[in-house]
Amino acid sequence: MRYISTRGGMPPKPFSEILMSGLSPDGGLAMPESYPRVNADELERWRGLSYPALAYEIISRFIDDIPAHDLRGIINQTYTVDAFGDAEITPLKTLEPGLYILGLSNGPTLAFKDIAMQFLGNLFEYTLEKTGKELNILGATSGDTGSSAEYAMRGKHSIRVFMLSPLGKMSRFQTAQMFSLQDENIFNIAVRGVFDDCQDIVKAVSNDHDFKLNHQIGTVNSINWARIVAQIVYYFKGYFAATRSNDEQVSFSVPSGNFGNICAGHVARMMGLPIKQLILATNENDVLDEFFRTGVYRPRTTTETKHTSSPSMDISKASNFERFIFDLTGRNAEKIKELWGAVDNGAAFDLTSTPLWDKVKDFGLVSGSSNHAARITTIRTIYQKYNILVDTHTADGLKVGLEHRQPDVPLICLETALPVKFAESITEAIGHEPERPAGFENLEDLPQRSVVKDADTNAIKAFIKEQTT
Numbered sequence: 146m147r148y149i150s151t152r153g154g155m156p157p158k159p160f161s162e163i164l165m166s167g168l169s170p171d172g173g174l175a176m177p178e179s180y181p182r183v184n185a186d187e188l189e190r191w192r193g194l195s196y197p198a199l200a201y202e203i204i205s206r207f208i209d210d211i212p213a214h215d216l217r218g219i220i221n222q223t224y225t226v227d228a229f230g231d232a233e234i235t236p237l238k239t240l241e242p243g244l245y246i247l248g249l250s251n252g253p254t255l256a257f258k259d260i261a262m263q264f265l266g267n268l269f270e271y272t273l274e275k276t277g278k279e280l281n282i283l284g285a286t287s288g289d290t291g292s293s294a295e296y297a298m299r300g301k302h303s304i305r306v307f308m309l310s311p312l313g314k315m316s317r318f319q320t321a322q323m324f325s326l327q328d329e330n331i332f333n334i335a336v337r338g339v340f341d342d343c344q345d346i347v348k349a350v351s352n353d354h355d356f357k358l359n360h361q362i363g364t365v366n367s368i369n370w371a372r373i374v375a376q377i378v379y380y381f382k383g384y385f386a387a388t389r390s391n392d393e394q395v396s397f398s399v400p401s402g403n404f405g406n407i408c409a410g411h412v413a414r415m416m417g418l419p420i421k422q423l424i425l426a427t428n429e430n431d432v433l434d435e436f437f438r439t440g441v442y443r444p445r446t447t448t449e450t451k452h453t454s455s456p457s458m459d460i461s462k463a464s465n466f467e468r469f470i471f472d473l474t475g476r477n478a479e480k481i482k483e484l485w486g487a488v489d490n491g492a493a494f495d496l497t498s499t500p501l502w503d504k505v506k507d508f509g510l511v512s513g514s515s516n517h518a519a520r521i522t523t524i525r526t527i528y529q530k531y532n533i534l535v536d537t538h539t540a541d542g543l544k545v546g547l548e549h550r551q552p553d554v555p556l557i558c559l560e561t562a563l564p565v566k567f568a569e570s571i572t573e574a575i576g577h578e579p580e581r582p583a584g585f586e587n588l589e590d591l592p593q594r595s596v597v598k599d600a601d602t603n604a605i606k607a608f609i610k611e612q613t614t
């Protein structure tokens with residue numbers, strides 16, 4: 146399996162050469178040259194596999210330049226009862242016949258990002274050990290991504306994490322989750338500013354090519370292809386858990402932001418998993434819903450981006466969306482260059498007057514959006530009806546999923562975080578706080594470790610330099 150760029154400017158490369166990179170040199174995203182197809186016999190065999198065994202079957206189709214024995218080891222080391230609290234890793238909960246929630250949030254930070262990030266941590270460590278290199282991960286976070294990355298990389302050899310977050314702007318729970326890590330390779334940097342200041346600093350440092358090279362700076366953002374690959378696995382796992390035979394179809398509803406999670410569903414479908422609909426749910430930041438309703442993709446400015454009660458979906462543009470459009474155009478890199486030529490300059494594109502718009506329906510993608518009132522009502526209704534408590538993001542997925550639900554097609558709603566992370570909205574919905582999972586009872590009382598810096602690129606660079614030399 147080799148990888149190309151959505152913008153056509155990268156010679157085909159093996160997986161290990163795209164693992165650590167973010168964007169391709171031409172500004173595009175890495176994509177496999179073609180999707181591996183799963184035949185009926187394989188699908189039948191996979192039905193009975195444990196999560197790690199299934200993960201190996203799927204991941205090894207995309208990562209074929211790590212020896213089989215080593216790759217199996219990395220996967221077995223990642224998907225353990227110890228890390229995910231359940232031998233199923235992603236257990237399926239039945240609300241009623243034909244309606245399910247796929248539990249993706251039982252990892253160490255209680256959000257679905259752990260499923261890919263825990264794998265990435267072990268994969269990075271393995272690769273760095275082989276090459277004798279070091280990696281300094283620089284990131285900006287307003288919550289989930291940062292903690293997920295830190296819990297995946299803590300204690301890993303040859304890796305340090307420098308995570309910027311806006312001082313005093315994260316919830317107490319999220320702050321405690323990150324800042325209570327005492328591992329010496331984790332650096333929490335609270336920046337006097339807002340999230341966008343943090344993100345600007347990461348961009349500025351990444352654009353300083355000398356600094357980046359001299360200090361082995363890397364990122365773990367959602368465009369990393371290995372993260373997408375790891376997420377494909379639970380679409381198969383969820384499908385097998387909700388069906389009895391492989392001639393059945395299911396639909397998935399996916400709370401979406403950067404289009405990473407649902408992109409994995411799209412790939413699973415392209416591989417041959419019988420998915421009827423991929424239902425994309427947004428919150429008030431409805432840039433993706435707008436596209437699937439109107440054919441117009443118009444990224445928002447940061448001032449247009451709203452702060453919502455499902456904050457991990459507060460995005461202005463969807464970084465993985467280019468991957469889907471690449472497939473929609475029949476993998477036409479020239480067309481992607483043209484479309485993203487506009488997008489990268491803050492402009493919109495409109496597919497309605499092109500033959501492409503008609504093709505969208507062939508990919509099974511439909512969409513809808515949610516808002517605070519609908520979210521709270523959904524949390525309350527699901528709790529009253531099924532005695533199951535969902536978080537705000539999962540509620541958006543359920544709300545939109547139910548609107549698109551078809552008779553006789555099982556609907557699997559992806560759970561992307563646990564309610565305990567968003568206690569305020571839960572209390573608003575059901576009148577009391579969510580229960581804390583074991584081990585999180587005194588999180589906010591644990592000693593915390595962080596440094597405070599001005600929103601100044603040079604100050605951050607100086608800090609990184611101090612810690613790495």
Ligand SMILES: *Cc1c(COP(=O)(O)O)cnc(C)c1O
Pocket residue numbers: 256257258289290367400401402403404405406407457458538561562
């Ligand atoms: C990251 C995140 C999402 C959005 O996922 P994408 O892959 O960016 O579409 C949804 N819910 C939660 C809780 C998240 O952390």
